[in-house]
Amino acid sequence: MRILIVEDEPKTAAYLKKGLTENGFSVDIAISGDEGIHAALAFAYDLIILDVMLPGRDGWSVLSSLRNQGNQTPVLFLTARDRVQDRVRGLELGADDYLVKPFAFSELLARVRVLLRRGPGKQTDTLTVSDLELDLRGHKVFRSGRQIDLTHKEFMLLSLLVQRAGQVLSRTLIAEQVWDINFDSDTNVVDVAIRRLRAKVDDPFEKKLIHTVRGVGYVLEER
Numbered sequence: 135m136r137i138l139i140v141e142d143e144p145k146t147a148a149y150l151k152k153g154l155t156e157n158g159f160s161v162d163i164a165i166s167g168d169e170g171i172h173a174a175l176a177f178a179y180d181l182i183i184l185d186v187m188l189p190g191r192d193g194w195s196v197l198s199s200l201r202n203q204g205n206q207t208p209v210l211f212l213t214a215r216d217r218v219q220d221r222v223r224g225l226e227l228g229a230d231d232y233l234v235k236p237f238a239f240s241e242l243l244a245r246v247r248v249l250l251r252r253g254p255g256k257q258t259d260t261l262t263v264s265d266l267e268l269d270l271r272g273h274k275v276f277r278s279g280r281q282i283d284l285t286h287k288e289f290m291l292l293s294l295l296v297q298r299a300g301q302v303l304s305r306t307l308i309a310e311q312v313w314d315i316n317f318d319s320d321t322n323v324v325d326v327a328i329r330r331l332r333a334k335v336d337d338p339f340e341k342k343l344i345h346t347v348r349g350v351g352y353v354l355e356e357r
């Protein structure tokens with residue numbers, strides 16, 4: 135299995151290359167976006183590990199250029215910005231997965247193996263939990279095949295809950311990720327938003343997917 139790492143920070147690139155090589159992968163490094171595109175189009179890689187923050191052409195631009203040229207190699211994004219906007223943007227462009235820096239190598243390796251198992255051209259445009267379907271590219275939401283209209287923030291909130299389905303998310307984390315604010319314990323912005331989201335996504339349906347975990351936060355899952 136051959137992996138291309140596009141990363142301008144020599145230490146990170148060397149660390150990744152060493153770890154992946156030790157695990158039996160054959161690894162090339164590109165230190166700029168242009169070099170990454172050139173290599174990705176010139177060789178048949180099984181996976182590209184793509185840093186978002188690159189000098190000149192950034193990771194997003196690299197990814198959209200590759201996809202526009204018909205390259206469907208799975209891409210794992212490395213990002214320092216753990217924000218839903220960025221994740222949604224990357225997924226819209228056709229990224230297959232994300233890892234937020236700093237990360238443990240064991241986590242990277244686990245994600246790499248999942249992506250390699252999945253193979254090319256099967257990136258997730260659609261996330262599904264029970265009869266709830268999120269179209270990340272089209273920003274559309276369906277339940278039981280019926281389209282649900284959401285505001286931009288509601289879509290962000292729902293996509294956070296769906297991407298982390300089964301995990302309890304604290305109000306603090308939700309506030310930081312969706313509103314990019316430091317949570318003020320006096321505000322109930324998250325609770326209000328969840329109530330509005332439930333009115334659209336859960337209330338008209340018998341099966342409830344968004345659950346309150348008392349004293350902690352919220353989780354979206356099929357129960």
Ligand code: CA
Pocket residue numbers: 141142143185186187188
């Ligand atoms: Ca970088």
